Amino acid sequence: MDFDLSDDQRALKDGIATLLDGVLPLEATRSAEHRADVVDPTAWAALAEAGVFSLLVPESDGGVGFGLAEGTVVFEELGRVLAPGPLVATTALAPVLPAAAEGIAHAVIDAPGRSAAPPLLEHPATCAAVVVLPRIEQVAEEAVLVPVGDLSATPVERSLDPLTPLASLATPLPVGTPLEGIDTAALRQRIMVLAAATQVGIAGEVVAIATEYAKGREQFGRPIGGFQAIKHLLADALARTELARAAVQSAAVILDDPLVAEREADTLSLSTVQLRWRAVAGAKLLADDAAITNARTAIQVHGGMGFTWEVPVHLYLKRSRVLASSFGTRSELADLLAALA
């Protein structure tokens, strides 16, 4: 057992971080705030070229052949720089949808459920097609593929996250083409783990930003980070990140490695099917909590400056909301976990 990143995983992390600092610096991403075409085709092509979308596709099918463990490494970095676009969906679909593996952007939306809101499609101008995924409680049903052109989509004038443009979709949604023969549960679990890893990236980055600020900002003649009131907020935020990261990485390995799933199922007296759901649901719940709470904390540490548009922490808070409301809300996840407790 060695929970730490392997040498290859560390190299992957460094490699993707370097790539992102080059092609997706936050200042450049921010220049497209509130635009429909926030996804820069050059940057997207660079991600495709680097294998971000074919990451989970077996080498025999022309992919990179990595597992979700490596997926969490990559998506944590994507979260760290707030990379825009339907990244989670495209990468998670790639093993079952060759077009996604080639880097053609795809979205995933949850089938309409208990929310009062109409279905909202992210990045409507960027996506070629959308996969409508059965909700967690109906996971035995089929996922369907709908070309974006077949949807009746009305752009939302102003999105909460200025880097995630939205369109509202008229219901009922078109019937679409069933994705036959795919493991819908496994697809949803991949999506949940990658979304959770993105949230861990957000949770960690906002702590880093706020910590730097707390070291430099002086009030009452000393750096505010020396005050326990500030220090303790950040210590709790770090604890949330570390807990979520361990849960997300553990869930990824449980999905990747049947032997690990069997051992864990034995420890918790669950079936391996139950164990997989419990691991991904718990991971996403902790990661959603960590991202949202840490982003709020980071704004608080910045004081009045944190409430300005200029300081980027609000963008992390808004993106964490986008991810927390997708692919299993905190309420749904808590219900699922209780059923598996």
Added chain:
Amino acid sequence: MDLRYTDAEESFRSDLRAWLAEVLPTLPAKPAATDWPGRRAYDQGWQAQLFAAGYAGVDWPVEGGGRGASPIEQLIFKEECERAGAPYVGTGFVGLLHAGPTIIAEGTLAQRERFLPPILNGDEVWCQGFSEPGSGSDLASLRTRAVRDGDHYVVSGSKIWTSHAEVADHCELLVRTGPEDSRHKGISWLIMPMDLPGIEIRPLTTIAGSTEFAELFLDEVRIPVENRVGEENDGWRVTMVTLSFERGTGFVGELLESMRLLRSLTGLAQRTGAWGDAAVRKRIGALTASFDGLWALTKRNVSEAARNGIPGVGGTVFKLAYSEQGQQLTELAMDLLDRAGLAASGLDGADGQGELPNEELVDAWIKSISLTIAAGTSQVQRNIVGERILGLPKEKS
């Protein structure tokens, strides 16, 4: 990110599981919680069984007489013991987890030969004399005074939070041998036999009504100089060396016990109808996520310890997160008990549903209040995380 156990680790697990299944049914009945001589005898009996089977001091190095198990085997050991319901270390706690490892690392050959074997085989019990009424979180301010008189130190002062003092044979004692204001630089680490004249033990009663702790009043107690571990005035370093024995497995038993409690609360909620309350289900769901996350974090800390010798960042945040979740768990227990939680002893359930677990749950609730205090208050833990991990400036420099 490899979470597999090796074949050797799996066979360590299956051998242990088989041994526990064989030996646990033969144990005597547990003594009453307040019967300290009975508890000492019970814990010594269990330790003797572990010793005979080669499981005593699983985490001790071989040169100290232990099994020298890897951190991952230590994790398996704790997991299997908790799973099987094996006795906890109990009154053996200080000797096995603290004094013993200190003597292994810093003791002389004579000290190792005299004191280590009786800890491992259960013959002798230790207590700890570190904290003082005036020195809690700020341990380095301790004032119990030791004055050299020939071959002896003459020790006077008082200690608090000494667990199992009434039934202990020895006390690991921190004393001031340097000037009054010498802080970390003037402390020595002594072995104090508990039968020396001048030691008065006054039991403390906790808010749970339990009596495992005591205050010690020391009045010119004469401790032989040969009982000093490490150099004079080097006791702070000696104490810190022991802390470095922590391999990320410190709270594994408690964590797994909490996970078991959560399962039993789920059962209780289903039996009592509280399960119909969505808020209760959400709390159970959230706690499930947190404890699973802590279990994952434990494995990360243990594998980091296996690689680097220390559990790293995760060790400090684990304590912080576990204490808070443990308290939320017992709050849920009390909410589920409703007014039955006002009875701290056994109570029959409504509709003749048998006895409610209120005695156990009320006790767990009160004891959980100490989670954010014992072994470093959460406030001090947050300072450590903020200063040593995040690199924030100290409050006072």
